[in-house]
Amino acid sequence: MYLEERRRLLLEQVRRLGRVDVATAAAELDVTTETVRKDLVHLERQGFVTRTHGGAIPVQRLGFEPVNAVRESVMNPEKLRIAAAAVAELPEEGAVLIDSGTTAALVPRFMSTDSHLRVVTNSLHIMNALAAFPNITLMHLGGVFRPVSQSTVGPWAVDALRELRIDVAFVGANGFSVDHGLTTSDQSEAECKRAIVKASRRSIALLDHSKIGAEYFHRFASPADIDGIVTDSGIDADLLEDLQETIDHVVIA
Structure with a gap:
């Protein structure tokens, strides 16, 4: 080994x-x-x-979390497969939201440069990645910059989300369990993610298999609040069975 x-x-x-x-x-x-x-x-x-x-x-x-640069080095092949599979969930037109997170940050790699979408994000990575896409209307949520996740959070971001209606949102999390739902370790991140889920017609969580079954301090969405999960083939068979019984739409990349 x-x-x-x-x-x-x-x-x-x-x-x-x-x-x-x-x-x-x-x-x-x-x-x-x-x-x-x-x-x-x-x-x-x-x-x-x-x-x-x-x-x-x-x-x-x-109560701590690794910085973004550290998290980017973990499960990278799995995250790439998840990001590639997630693109199939995007509409041909309309408004989408791509949350902060190391898996979501890989989604632009697999998006067509011909995409005609309005993309909302609180992630600097997403802003940089999509800035050169000529047909995308790119909108960044304001707020307090959080270096550990390279994202903006706080009341400005939450207030802006209350005024939006998103067709599809890709949401990241530190963990998901069938008993407790989607969780994260930071309160400000949880508040922003909760507002994202509420603002979206469809919320799809992008989670590598190490996050399935894990629970963190702040819950921002119950299993009933989300519409789908994209994960990878490394997920434990028993956890996958529980997941499929709880979430209607589960994609294995």
Whole structure:
């Protein structure tokens, strides 16, 4: 097993179970406990976990989240597949909203330059990516700039969303569970995402499989509030079954 693959598996486990035990992980991965400890040191330096006695827990459980640059390096092949599949959910014309988030930021790569859409976003990445599309009317939500997500949030963004009617919105989240819905670790992000869902006729969540089953502090949408989820084929079979029983429209990329 390659080093990066092993670390990815450790990160998935700590997110899914809420902690990872060094001795157990070493036995499951057939490596020494010292190897697992070094992996966890690396993941801690990257901002994903906090080491504890005998293991580690997700840093998000403590109310923090990795910066955008760190999150962009995780699950990138899966996020690319999700973004490519998400484009099929876009209407031929009308108003769409692309939320901030590392998966949503990849959507413009797969959009046609001939698209005639009005695109609303609070993401600087989306603004930059779509600025050269000649037929797109691009609108940015105002608000307080949040460096960790490279997005704008706060009352200005929420007030603007109350006046809009969006045909399709792509929404990001830190986690989704069938019991609790879509969640994130920051209150201002949650308020903005809640307003996005309310403003949209169809809300599609773009979530890589590591986020399915995870729960974070702030809920912004229940399962009934969203119309679909696009995820990747790495999702656990049992979680996928629960997901398909809860959400009418599930796309596996």
